[in-house]
Amino acid sequence: MYRKDKNLTVETIFQPVQLGPITLRNPIIKAATSEGRSPEGKVTQALIDFHRGFIVGGIGMTTLAYCAISKEGFAAPGEILMIKENIQGLRKFTEAMHEAGGKASAQLGHAGPVATKKITGVRPVAPSRFFNLTSMQLCSAITQSEMKQIKIQFADAAEVAVKSGFDAIELHFGHLYLVSSFFSPWLNKRTDEYGGSIENRTRFAKEILLAVKERVQNQLAIIVKLSMDDGIKGSIWLEESTETARILDETGVVDAFELTMGSSVSNQMYLFRGETDIDGMAATQKGMMKLGVKWFGKRILGEYPYRDLYMLESARQFQTTVKNAKLILLGGINTFEHIVTAVEEGFPMVAIGRALLREPDMIQKMKDNPTKSGLCIHCNKCMFSVYSTTNCIFMKNYATTTQVAFV
Numbered sequence: 001m002y003r004k005d006k007n008l009t010v011e012t013i014f015q016p017v018q019l020g021p022i023t024l025r026n027p028i029i030k031a032a033t034s035e036g037r038s039p040e041g042k043v044t045q046a047l048i049d050f051h052r053g054f055i056v057g058g059i060g061m062t063t064l065a066y067c068a069i070s071k072e073g074f075a076a077p078g079e080i081l082m083i084k085e086n087i088q089g090l091r092k093f094t095e096a097m098h099e100a101g102g103k104a105s106a107q108l109g110h111a112g113p114v115a116t117k118k119i120t121g122v123r124p125v126a127p128s129r130f131f132n133l134t135s136m137q138l139c140s141a142i143t144q145s146e147m148k149q150i151k152i153q154f155a156d157a158a159e160v161a162v163k164s165g166f167d168a169i170e171l172h173f174g175h176l177y178l179v180s181s182f183f184s185p186w187l188n189k190r191t192d193e194y195g196g197s198i199e200n201r202t203r204f205a206k207e208i209l210l211a212v213k214e215r216v217q218n219q220l221a222i223i224v225k226l227s228m229d230d231g232i233k234g235s236i237w238l239e240e241s242t243e244t245a246r247i248l249d250e251t252g253v254v255d256a257f258e259l260t261m262g263s264s265v266s267n268q269m270y271l272f273r274g275e276t277d278i279d280g281m282a283a284t285q286k287g288m289m290k291l292g293v294k295w296f297g298k299r300i301l302g303e304y305p306y307r308d309l310y311m312l313e314s315a316r317q318f319q320t321t322v323k324n325a326k327l328i329l330l331g332g333i334n335t336f337e338h339i340v341t342a343v344e345e346g347f348p349m350v351a352i353g354r355a356l357l358r359e360p361d362m363i364q365k366m367k368d369n370p371t372k373s374g375l376c377i378h379c380n381k382c383m384f385s386v387y388s389t390t391n392c393i394f395m396k397n398y399a400t401t402t403q404v405a406f407v
């Protein structure tokens with residue numbers, strides 16, 4: 001890849017970067033990849049070791065994947081509930097990251113239409129009544145009083161993050177989880193002040209953001225993981241998501257947007273790119289569902305070949321509408337040249353998922369030899385390992401340490 005600025009070297013790239021009230025030792029963030037290392041919804045030594053590996057391997061900050069703000073907001077079994085009863089375990093987590101020299105962020109969210117009754121015990125909610133064909137779940141239209149409760153739960157969860165010693169929180173406003181489903185005209189048919197115009201569809205997100213900020217003030221950095229588009233006809237597209245970003249940015253409380261794409265509701269490979277692993281998905285299903293996946297899997301998941309920096313073109317569109325917050329580039333980053341390109345293009349930070357699952361020490365390796373590419377081949381076999389313990393199939397199993405929960 002062509003490098004415009006010859007001064008961008010390992011020394012100049014891996015420099016500290018300011019993120020709201022905190023400073024990262026370098027601009028590399030481990031993107032949330034659900035871990036499967038908290039079977040009882042509690043922090044375990046295995047979870048700590050997994051994340052510590054990325055910090056020791058050279059990144060600036062790791063992200064504890066999807067922590068639910070309420071039981072109704074769970075997306076999968078074994079997720080951590082962000083409540084005060086879990087502070088003690090979460091403290092062990094953040095202390096270990098700090099001891100290893102890095103920072104810790106916690107992703108906070110409510111699954112909304114991605115949730116299933118089997119896991120939460122209640123019917124999932126969406127902005128409007130909706131049948132999710134992937135989960136075969138009917139979602140009820142969420143009421144304003146439930147939304148009020150959720151705003152409080154987001155603020156409560158953010159306070160738990162502060163008390164647990166996190167340096168940042170990442171509000172999950174992407175992938176058609178509850179908050180981003182409000183942005184989508186496909187899922188949001190509301191006729192109240194939360195539906196209709198893009199201002200109205202962004203209102204819930206904005207209110208959550210302001211409630212969170214009021215509670216935590218400057219005690220940690222606030223990142224918003226925001227969907228740029230989701231590859232679904234009539235759903236989220238750049239023309240509107242750049243406006244969503246502008247509205248949220250104008251509040252002045254977002255320290256950074258981590259720009260993402262795709263969804264967990266439909267066309268899932270749009271987010272991941274690379275091989276569509278039908279056998280991997282079928283293995284997670286039983287009976288007729290298994291057959292259904294084999295027959296229709298590619299149609300449901302979509303097929304999108306991997307491309308270097310595949311989110312870059314879309315992410316560029318946000319540089320004119322976002323004036324206050326920093327932009328974090330995500331998507332297929334696994335060489336030093338990718339990081340240089342991101343910085344040259346005006347993205348002061350990058351987030352990396354799969355390539356770090358493959359090589360937790362990839363950043364250290366880049367520092368030692370910046371010409372060497374990362375080893376991730378985007379086979380996406382890691383995608384289906386989330387149903388047990390998230391792993392790259394080429395790696396030794398990380399879950400060798402105890403999964404016994406801390407209190």
Ligand SMILES: Cc1cc2nc3c(=O)[nH]c(=O)nc-3n(C[C@H](O)[C@H](O)[C@H](O)COP(=O)(O)O)c2cc1C
Nearest residue numbers: 031032033034065066331332333352353354382383
């Ligand atoms: C195994 C796996 C689990 C993931 N879990 C989450 C998650 O919990 N929350 C989230 O926002 N994104 C999740 N993602 C998406 C990643 O954060 C990231 O957006 C995506 O993998 C693209 O980045 P990459 O090309 O660097 O992998 C997951 C991705 C993978 C591969």
